[in-house]
Amino acid sequence: MYTIVIGNKNYSSWSLRGWLAVKASGAPYEEVLIPLETEEWEARIGDFSPSRCVPVLIDGDATIWDSLAIIESLAERHPDAGFWPADPLARAHARSASAEMHSGFTDLRGVCPMNFRRPVEILPVSDGVKNDVSRIIALWAEARGDFGRDGPFLYGAWSAADIMFAPVVSRFRTYGLDVNAGALTYMEAVENQPHYVEWRNEGLKETWIVPSDEID
Numbered sequence: 001m002y003t004i005v006i007g008n009k010n011y012s013s014w015s016l017r018g019w020l021a022v023k024a025s026g027a028p029y030e031e032v033l034i035p036l037e038t039e040e041w042e043a044r045i046g047d048f049s050p051s052r053c054v055p056v057l058i059d060g061d062a063t064i065w066d067s068l069a070i071i072e073s074l075a076e077r078h079p080d081a082g083f084w085p086a087d088p089l090a091r092a093h094a095r096s097a098s099a100e101m102h103s104g105f106t107d108l109r110g111v112c113p114m115n116f117r118r119p120v121e122i123l124p125v126s127d128g129v130k131n132d133v134s135r136i137i138a139l140w141a142e143a144r145g146d147f148g149r150d151g152p153f154l155y156g157a158w159s160a161a162d163i164m165f166a167p168v169v170s171r172f173r174t175y176g177l178d179v180n181a182g183a184l185t186y187m188e189a190v191e192n193q194p195h196y197v198e199w200r201n202e203g204l205k206e207t208w209i210v211p212s213d214e215i216d
């Protein structure tokens with residue numbers, strides 16, 4: 001039984017990745033949700049997270065406190081769960097794409113916080129955000145074109161790379177960012193993935209407000 005520690009489902013994009021990874025493992029888990037920017041957060045996060053960030057996966061005596069580390073640990077523990085594509089070339093591409101997501105796209109992440117509850121409305125954005133969007137669309141197109149023919153996701157079947165980009169799908173939708181038909185088709189596949197749907201529906205019911213993540 002794993003414990004996954006997360007922040008608000010409406011806002012916490014890194015938590016979404018960690019939680020989707022636990023779901024993809026198929027293993028039983030319990031969830032600890034600590035709302036961001038609350039007194040409860042200040043009081044409790046140190047009990048779980050050495051970095052005071054979420055997500056955190058607790059696996060027996062092991063504490064794993066970063067989304068990509070959680071994915072890698074679960075991929076090791078559940079080799080048949082399909083976290084990474086079987087084909088070595090596809091796997092190398094998927095790992096690179098996931099690492100690029102983990103370390104990059106800072107303009108998009110800074111300007112367009114994940115917020116499922118925000119009414120969908122076009123947000124005028126800077127060239128920096130536009131460059132991030134173009135790069136992501138190119139990366140998605142390459143993955144789908146070269147490795148994703150056997151299914152609707154980046155490498156065909158749902159994988160770690162889709163988990164890493166799931167919050168981006170939400171951001172592209174919420175802020176009406178300019179995407180092409182191929183990207184839209186991929187976004188719709190993610191938006192219909194059952195684990196993503198479950199998280200989004202729970203996020204939509206939350207009532208906590210994080211003012212810095214509310215963009216008009």
Ligand SMILES: N[C@@H](CCC(=O)N[C@@H](CS)C(=O)NCC(=O)O)C(=O)O
Nearest residue numbers: 012013014015053054055066067068
């Ligand atoms: N690199 C980390 C980033 C984790 C992160 O920044 N999480 C945010 C929530 S989405 C957080 O915990 N923010 C609270 C804080 O920084 O105090 C990962 O991949 O898990």
